Amino acid sequence: MQFDPFIIPFNIGLYFIVIYAVVRSVMWFRDLSRQDKLRLQRGFFGRSFGRSIREIFMESLIHRKILKADLRLGYMHMSLAFGWFLLILFGTLEADIFGSSHLNPPYKSIFFKFFNPDHGRTGLEAAWSFWMDLILAFILSGLILAVIKRLTPKVVGMKKTTKLRPLDRVALTSLWLIFPSRLLAESFTSGAYGTGSFLTGSLGSWLASFLPANEMAYPFWWLYSLSLGTFFVLLPLTRYMHIPTELFLIFARNSGIRTGDKAGAFTEMQAYSCSSCGLCIDACQLNFSAGITNIQSAYLMKGIRNRESVTDITFNCLMCGRCDQKCPVGIELTPVRMIQRRSGEPVPPEKGIIRKYFPGKPEYRTDTTTARPSYNFLPSPAAGQAEVLYFAGCMTHLAPSIRNSMVKILDASGVRYKFIDEDGGVCCGRPLMLAGQDKEARELINYNSQLIRRSGAKKLVTSCPICYKIFRESYYLDIEVVHHSQYIKYLIEEGLIRLSFLRKRVVYHTPCDLGRGSGVYEEPKKVLKHVAQLLKTEFEDENSLCCGGSLGNMKISQRQKQSIASDAAAALTKDDPDILATSCPLCKKTLAAATTTKVSDIAELVAEAIVLPGIPGIKSGRLAQKKEPVSL
Amino acid sequence: MEDRVLVVGGGAAGMEVAGRLARSGYKVTLTEKESLTGGHIRNWFHLFPDRRDSLEVLSYLENQVDHGNITLLTSTDVEGIETRHGSFLARTADDREIEADAVVLATGFDLFRSERKEEYGYGIYDNVISSADLEIMFRKGEIRRHDGEIPQKIGFVHCVGSRDEKVGNVYCSKLCCVAAVKQAMEVREYLKDAKVFCFYMDIRMGGALYEELYRESQEKYGVNYIRGKVSEIAENINGRLIVKVEDTLAGRPLKMELDMLVLMAGMEMSEGGRKIAEYAGLKTGENRFFAPADHHFGSNRGNLRGVFYAGTCTAPMNITESISHARAAAADVIEYLSNGRR
Numbered sequence: 022m023q024f025d026p027f028i029i030p031f032n033i034g035l036y037f038i039v040i041y042a043v044v045r046s047v048m049w050f051r052d053l054s055r056q057d058k059l060r061l062q063r064g065f066f067g068r069s070f071g072r073s074i075r076e077i078f079m080e081s082l083i084h085r086k087i088l089k090a091d092l093r094l095g096y097m098h099m100s101l102a103f104g105w106f107l108l109i110l111f112g113t114l115e116a117d118i119f120g121s122s123h124l125n126p127p128y129k130s131i132f133f134k135f136f137n138p139d140h141g142r143t144g145l146e147a148a149w150s151f152w153m154d155l156i157l158a159f160i161l162s163g164l165i166l167a168v169i170k171r172l173t174p175k176v177v178g179m180k181k182t183t184k185l186r187p188l189d190r191v192a193l194t195s196l197w198l199i200f201p202s203r204l205l206a207e208s209f210t211s212g213a214y215g216t217g218s219f220l221t222g223s224l225g226s227w228l229a230s231f232l233p234a235n236e237m238a239y240p241f242w243w244l245y246s247l248s249l250g251t252f253f254v255l256l257p258l259t260r261y262m263h264i265p266t267e268l269f270l271i272f273a274r275n276s277g278i279r280t281g282d283k284a285g286a287f288t289e290m291q292a293y294s295c296s297s298c299g300l301c302i303d304a305c306q307l308n309f310s311a312g313i314t315n316i317q318s319a320y321l322m323k324g325i326r327n328r329e330s331v332t333d334i335t336f337n338c339l340m341c342g343r344c345d346q347k348c349p350v351g352i353e354l355t356p357v358r359m360i361q362r363r364s365g366e367p368v369p370p371e372k373g374i375i376r377k378y379f380p381g382k383p384e385y386r387t388d389t390t391t392a393r394p395s396y397n398f399l400p401s402p403a404a405g406q407a408e409v410l411y412f413a414g415c416m417t418h419l420a421p422s423i424r425n426s427m428v429k430i431l432d433a434s435g436v437r438y439k440f441i442d443e444d445g446g447v448c449c450g451r452p453l454m455l456a457g458q459d460k461e462a463r464e465l466i467n468y469n470s471q472l473i474r475r476s477g478a479k480k481l482v483t484s485c486p487i488c489y490k491i492f493r494e495s496y497y498l499d500i501e502v503v504h505h506s507q508y509i510k511y512l513i514e515e516g517l518i519r520l521s522f523l524r525k526r527v528v529y530h531t532p533c534d535l536g537r538g539s540g541v542y543e544e545p546k547k548v549l550k551h552v553a554q555l556l557k558t559e560f561e562d563e564n565s566l567c568c569g570g571s572l573g574n575m576k577i578s579q580r581q582k583q584s585i586a587s588d589a590a591a592a593l594t595k596d597d598p599d600i601l602a603t604s605c606p607l608c609k610k611t612l613a614a615a616t617t618t619k620v621s622d623i624a625e626l627v628a629e630a631i632v633l634p635g636i637p638g639i640k641s642g643r644l645a646q647k648k649e650p651v652s653l
Numbered sequence: 654m655e656d657r658v659l660v661v662g663g664g665a666a667g668m669e670v671a672g673r674l675a676r677s678g679y680k681v682t683l684t685e686k687e688s689l690t691g692g693h694i695r696n697w698f699h700l701f702p703d704r705r706d707s708l709e710v711l712s713y714l715e716n717q718v719d720h721g722n723i724t725l726l727t728s729t730d731v732e733g734i735e736t737r738h739g740s741f742l743a744r745t746a747d748d749r750e751i752e753a754d755a756v757v758l759a760t761g762f763d764l765f766r767s768e769r770k771e772e773y774g775y776g777i778y779d780n781v782i783s784s785a786d787l788e789i790m791f792r793k794g795e796i797r798r799h800d801g802e803i804p805q806k807i808g809f810v811h812c813v814g815s816r817d818e819k820v821g822n823v824y825c826s827k828l829c830c831v832a833a834v835k836q837a838m839e840v841r842e843y844l845k846d847a848k849v850f851c852f853y854m855d856i857r858m859g860g861a862l863y864e865e866l867y868r869e870s871q872e873k874y875g876v877n878y879i880r881g882k883v884s885e886i887a888e889n890i891n892g893r894l895i896v897k898v899e900d901t902l903a904g905r906p907l908k909m910e911l912d913m914l915v916l917m918a919g920m921e922m923s924e925g926g927r928k929i930a931e932y933a934g935l936k937t938g939e940n941r942f943f944a945p946a947d948h949h950f951g952s953n954r955g956n957l958r959g960v961f962y963a964g965t966c967t968a969p970m971n972i973t974e975s976i977s978h979a980r981a982a983a984a985d986v987i988e989y990l991s992n993g994r995r
Contacts, residue, residue, distance in 0.1 A: 418772075418885050418887070419771070419772040419884075419885060420771050420772070421771065421772065421774050421777050421778075421885075421886065421887060421888075422771065422777050424887075425777065445885075445897065579818040579819065579821075583821060610771060613769070613771070614769060614819070614820060614821070
């Protein structure tokens, strides 16, 4: 027996999805920029190929990152993905080894039992059947977890599970039906022929004891083929598109392609790679401190895939980057969101089934009424010559004790520096950028760039991580940009300042834009260890919390911000430290309002610990030389 | 009449309500967490609108509580109240118990801690002081900068901790405006050549004779009013304060050098009141003050029968209003106890 009509749905589905995957990959490749195309070609034939294969095995099949985050959730994903992979691999081998011919079409291995019902009698065959049953049991155990998760998400450790669209529901049902229908089809056939191993064999002989097994088997083989076919055909319209897309994404990422700051094929690939696993929802403070559960990155990715209006989602985000760290697929969620903020409202896509399968490039409404921003009223940028520049930033000016501490530290170090925004400066531009107003931000960036360039300085020290991030990422400056925590560490190590020990127990809160946003984790902690006893918290480094004061969220109320802040402050001060230290003026202000523990910037602690040369009490340095201009 | 009433808080409202109830024949226990009664009045110098010495009001209140039916317990911090068989049991911080048939909470307010608005530099710059600090200077009779110099240019910042979502207070404390007007005039009286500037969002002169006072401050005392919120304060090497503010009427940013800056701190629910509310399950409003049972005719009652409110524990009030509110509380308590606790 070589053919039976029930295999037709499966075959249609399989050939459809293979052709579709090839066409879609070609389309994505075509949409990549020239450099990215080169990168991908080099990556595909280069050393990163091995890395990609390894990553595909570890992440797409084993789901190592989800396993690490949550054992049960990881097991669920692993059993379905890795189990299915094993089933296909060993099914193919089985058909090739034990079947009537070698190198079979796929359906011969998928429906092997139907075409070889007698298989499994001899020793080796029985052992093989046992192994195949074991794989099926492995998958089914994951499937049971998935069904339970859909009904009660808490079982697999998730607080929230993503909400489904109708098409996703049909696809999910067909996915769920695949393995139970295989189990029943194989069991009935085994029951009729007295073959099968511990699972299909036992179930089969039990079913055959009271049912006409031979007649019952055939409809289940149809169901098995139909559910496979339906799943494959619907796959591109649902979140399960993440299965093929993720493979492409892994190759692209390992070839060195990054999100950058413009929308494009890579951004779209990332949106399609999201499996809606929901780990980002669990990581999000808007969820667990403010009760907002419909704006997390999984929903953003879904909105981008479906070409929906996502403005309410895009701007309701702290931009803290916690989800980036937790995403098991490694999607650059915050950069994608940033791009979405810039691009504005999408034009609704054309209707029709072809458009659904091939949505084309997203189009955005261009707002023609926006006039060119004008900052003509600003004085022409002028700065004296100096080696080192200090830029406090607006937020630091609103936290004057940090500014005073930095002046004290810089004066004590004897470094020749210039405080460029001592009398007030121009905003670094990041708040505008976070609001999606790139053009306006560029004007400010240009202004500050001129100011910095004219000074001829080699180093720019900033006190605010918000400024630090944009100075590093969006300014084209031939100057080293350092955050004050890094600069203070340098001053200590070079012996330019001397510190006493403060005998205080301190915890450190990593600001989002400095830590996850710019990768500065160690320097502030090293500085703190010089002046105080540093305690660990539950939320260190990549896992640090957002203080809630983020400039990134344009949607939540002050009250919701306060509830995030008080939860964060409570978590950080659990061990009752003397001081909650941070290295961001905005974090300091936000946390100070939310706790009775003293909150200090590391600059304040260092300034307190500093041992001044010469006679104490005499004010010296810059503060002594300059008179403020006065009006009125 | 054997009914016992506990009055928590020995400020204006507490003293007034205790006195009224004592004279109506009730046994009153008046507790005060400090060692002296009088509350915030003790820290003020002259009162608005008539610039009367606060000691006069204080002596009236002390006279009110000088009665045989009143047991005064100073240095007694009531932390919570419990109901027991239809009466009440109050617990103090040092684990004493006070029994009563009705409780009047007159726990008052706390001044907003100005350090919480770091951008105003209170606690960072020596010459940024609070309105309460200025009253102490008035009482001493000398207004001096930290370095001992006589200030020549003085600014008042309105709405510090009031109408400010960022510190969690959206309400208006309603008295800081008129207090600033009064203090500005007094500063001009002490320092004839000084220039005085008030930085305000809105001037709210809702009380009797307030508007007249505001006019007088401009016409007779030459106080300058600038509409705009202070954004930033810095200090130069001479210890002068550099104040950045937008003059929203002139539509331009201003930068001024001042010798001294006074922060008009707002009123917040007192810490003591908050603790009792938490302990006894008393409802508080959005503004965190005790929530009255009814805004129109139940402002002395809350959600617990037999517990009454008097004075600024329910909302910002001036002394006149506090005393009136306390009398209303006394009337409410008498009605409650003589009607079989209804």
